[in-house]
Amino acid sequence: MRPRNLLVMLLILLVIAIAIISPTVYAGYNDLRAAQMAESQKQYSSAAALYESAANKLFWRNDLWGKAGLADYQAGDNQNAIRLLEIARQKKSISAQGWDALGSAYWNTNDHTSALLAWQTGSQANPSYAPLLDHLAAAYDQQGNYPSEQTVLEKRLAIGDDATSHYRLGLILTLSDIRRAQMEFTAAASLDPEFDSAVQTLTATLNVAALQSNPSQRLVVIGRGLGLVNEWGLASKAFEEAVSADADNAEAWAWLGEARQHEGQDGSAELGKALALDPRDTVVRALRGLYWKRQGKYAQALAEYLQAAQIEPDNPVWQASIADAYTQTGDLVSALAAYQKATTLAPNDATYWRLLAMFCADNGVQVLDVGLPAAQKAAEIAPKDPQVLDALGWTYLKAGYPTSAQENLQKSIEAAPDVALTHLHLAETYLNEGNKASAFNELNLARQLDANGSVGQFAAELLKQYFP
Numbered sequence: 264m265r266p267r268n269l270l271v272m273l274l275i276l277l278v279i280a281i282a283i284i285s286p287t288v289y290a291g292y293n294d295l296r297a298a299q300m301a302e303s304q305k306q307y308s309s310a311a312a313l314y315e316s317a318a319n320k321l322f323w324r325n326d327l328w329g330k331a332g333l334a335d336y337q338a339g340d341n342q343n344a345i346r347l348l349e350i351a352r353q354k355k356s357i358s359a360q361g362w363d364a365l366g367s368a369y370w371n372t373n374d375h376t377s378a379l380l381a382w383q384t385g386s387q388a389n390p391s392y393a394p395l396l397d398h399l400a401a402a403y404d405q406q407g408n409y410p411s412e413q414t415v416l417e418k419r420l421a422i423g424d425d426a427t428s429h430y431r432l433g434l435i436l437t438l439s440d441i442r443r444a445q446m447e448f449t450a451a452a453s454l455d456p457e458f459d460s461a462v463q464t465l466t467a468t469l470n471v472a473a474l475q476s477n478p479s480q481r482l483v484v485i486g487r488g489l490g491l492v493n494e495w496g497l498a499s500k501a502f503e504e505a506v507s508a509d510a511d512n513a514e515a516w517a518w519l520g521e522a523r524q525h526e527g528q529d530g531s532a533e534l535g536k537a538l539a540l541d542p543r544d545t546v547v548r549a550l551r552g553l554y555w556k557r558q559g560k561y562a563q564a565l566a567e568y569l570q571a572a573q574i575e576p577d578n579p580v581w582q583a584s585i586a587d588a589y590t591q592t593g594d595l596v597s598a599l600a601a602y603q604k605a606t607t608l609a610p611n612d613a614t615y616w617r618l619l620a621m622f623c624a625d626n627g628v629q630v631l632d633v634g635l636p637a638a639q640k641a642a643e644i645a646p647k648d649p650q651v652l653d654a655l656g657w658t659y660l661k662a663g664y665p666t667s668a669q670e671n672l673q674k675s676i677e678a679a680p681d682v683a684l685t686h687l688h689l690a691e692t693y694l695n696e697g698n699k700a701s702a703f704n705e706l707n708l709a710r711q712l713d714a715n716g717s718v719g720q721f722a723a724e725l726l727k728q729y730f731p
Contacts, residue, residue: 291320295327298334307338315347325356333364341368359389366398378402386418393422400431407496409435426455433465434494437485438501441469461492479509486518495525513541517550530554545571545581552584561591579608579615586622595628606637616641617654624654624661635662642671649679657688660695668692683713687722694729703730 298313314331318324332347348365351357357365362385369378382399389395396419403412416432419425433447445466452462468488475481486501499522505515520533534554537547552567565588572581586601602619609615616637623634638658641651656671672689679685690705706722706729713719 291317291324294320295324298330302334305337307334308340311335311338311340311343311347325351325354326358328354329357329361333361336364336368341371344368345372357385359385359392359395362386362389363392363394363398366395370398370402375402375406386415390418391422393419393425396422397425397428400428404431404496407500409438409497409500424450424454426451426458429454430458430461434489434497437465437469437489438482438497438504441473445469464488464491477509479505479512479515482508483512483515483518486522490518490522490525495522498522499526511540513537513544514546516540517544517547520554521550524554524557542570543574545574545578548574549580549584552588556588556591561588564588565592577608579605579612582608583615583618586618590622590626595626598622598626599628599633603633606640611644613641613645613648613651616644617651620654620658624658627661630658630661634658647678649675649682649685652678653682653685653688656685656692660688660692665692665695669696681712683709683716683718683722686712687718690722690725694725699729706730 294313294317298310298317301307301310301313311331311334314327314334318327318331321327328347329351332344332351335347336344344364345368348357348361348368351361352365362381366378366381366385369375369381379399379402382395382402386392386395386399396415400412400415400419403409403415413432413435416428416435419428420432429447430451433444433451436444436447448458448462448465451458465488468484468491472481472484472488475484482501482505486498486505489495489498489501499519502515502519502522505512506519509515514537516533517537520530520537523530523533531554534547534551537544538551541547548567548571552564552571555561555564555567565585568581568584568588572578572585575581582601582605586598586605589595589598589601599622602615602622605615606619620634620638620641622628623630623637628634635658638651638655641648642655645651652671652675656668656675659665659671660668669689669692672685672692675682675685676689686705686709690702690709693699693702693705703726706726709722710719710726713722
């Protein structure tokens with residue numbers, strides 16, 4: 264064939280190819296524009312389908328598979344997000360955000376192994392993309408893999424300051440390097456004031472721990488501090504190390520039993536071991552009493568507290584615990600006597616006067632003769648304490664003085680606006696006065712502030728009863 268004829272033939276074939284391909288390409292770009300519009304309007308499912316359609320038509324645009332996967336992840340379709348993001352991965356076009364979403368999608372479907380692998384691989388490919396390291400650290404934390412979490416947190420902080428990462432690293436370091444842990448806590452609090460309260464608790468804990476010459480006891484102190492900030496996984500590890508350091512440390516075993524319960528385990532074996540080691544340790548008795556209370560076995564809890572009171576007869580804590588156990592068993596006479604004994608042992612401590620007042624008000628026991636004077640005594644000792652003001656207001660209501668009740672409950676809320684119980688008490692005061700509009704507002708606040716607790720549930724019941 265002559266060169267001229269060959270050129271003509273090639274041109275003809277090119278025209279035919281363009282004629283065939285152009286509609287597909289045109290449709291692909293239409294899909295892409297529609298996908299971008301849907302995504303901007305947060306119609307993520309539609310955007311995902313359109314991105315996938317565009318990716319099939321614009322075969323050289325491998326990045327569109329990742330966009331489709333991200334849109335499906337935004338839509339909450341984890342399985343389809345995984346399918347699309349894995350295609351993007353195979354085509355070597357997955358972005359840092361894509362790796363992050365792929366790991367999260369796997370995690371949401373309980374495929375934690377694949378999730379970790381995605382975040383690990385993604386962070387290696389994108390070492391400066393912080394969210395990948397944040398998710399990886401959180402996953403290790405949830406699994407209790409603290410050495411790996413520490414490594415990831417240190418990489419995260421090498422990228423830039425982050426309050427949560429400083430705080431988490433400080434928590435892990437409490438078990439190995441107290442001084443460095445304190446530095447991390449200080450950094451966390453300086454970056455985010457929301458960490459102030461926890462940091463103060465942990466700093467005080469570490470200061471006390473540093474004074475302990477006994478390694479096992481030092482770990483017990485650290486574990487208790489971690490428990491105070493609700494870090495029971497690390498607390499459990501601290502107590503495990505404490506019993507390893509000294510297998511005869513009864514308190515370490517008792518606290519390990521407590522930590523086990525917070526992790527969803529039974530803990531009774533550790534508590535039994537603690538009792539066998541030292542039946543006269545009041546911490547052991549107290550934690551065993553708490554165990555029985557959680558089991559709803561108040562008679563057994565009472566027996567533990569009575570033993571503690573025999574060991575430390577001048578400690579008002581045990582009398583208050585005995586009183587609470589008696590209340591749960593229905594013996595209100597003995598409960599009243601125990602609360603009164605606690606106030607005798609600690610006459611200048613508002614806590615026990617408040618507990619006595621609340622007992623009387625909650626149970627309708629000698630409210631005028633004992634409860635109200637106890638509440639007034641507590642207010643005399645601690646006039647600005649929001650809990651005391653709440654108890655005073657509640658006792659005034661039960662004693663038949665709604666105006667004084669409302670005044671003190673409102674003062675309590677001004678001092679501590681996020682306490683659900685006080686809002687519930689104020690709501691009941693308003694209901695008593697027939698002020699249903701104000702009661703409605705307070706009940707809603709109580710329900711919101713304690714959505715999953717007993718106060719919130721009771722507020723919800725009152726809302727159904729009075730506002731059907």
